[in-house]
Amino acid sequence: MKRAVFLDRDGVINPEVLNPSTGQWESPHKAEGFTLFPWTASALRLISKHGYLLFLASNQPDFAKGKTPLEDLIAIHEKFASAIQDEGICFSDFFYCFHHPSGNVPGYSRTCACRKPNPYFLLTAKKKWGLEMNLSWMVGDRHTDILCGKAAGTKTILIHNEYAKEETGGCPPDFTAVNLKDAARIITGFF
Ligand SMILES: [Mg+2]
C-alpha cells in the first residue's frame, strides 16, 4: 500500500522572498534567492523514513505573467533538486504548473488542468504510483493547497504563512502547523 506526501514549495520548503518594489513576499525569482528552510531536510527525511513517497506540486505562474524568464524558474528548480539530493532526500516526482489564466505570455496564459486547486497532479501521481489517497497528505500554505488535497482525497495540513493574504471561502484543513517540521511531526505521529 503506497502512500505519499504532496508538498507545495514556496513558503513550505523554502522561504518566500521580499520584493522591495511591491513590498510583497513572493516566490523566488532567481536561484540566488532560493534557500531551504533550516528544518526542511530533516523534516523530509523523517517523512520518507516513515514510508511516504514525496511529490512536489507547485504553481509557478510568474513566467506566464511576464515577471520571470522560464530559465530562471528552471534554475531555481535545479538548485532545489540538487539541495535535497545533497541531503539524501528523494522525490518521486516534481510537478510544476507554469500557466496562469490571466497572464500575458502566449501558450502559458490560459485556463489549464494542472493549476492548483485542481487535483490534476495528485491524481496523475495516484494513477502512476498506485497511491492510497486516504493514507496520503497534502501540505501547503494556501487555501488552494487545501482545496487541492481535499479534491484528491488526501488529508491536509495548512502551514501558517504570516505573509499570505487573508483568504476566505476555503475549506478548513484537517490540521494546521507552524512549519514543515511541525507538519512532519503530525504526519509521522498519526497512525
Ligand atoms: Mg506556497
Ligand SMILES: [Zn+2]
Ligand atoms: Zn497548469
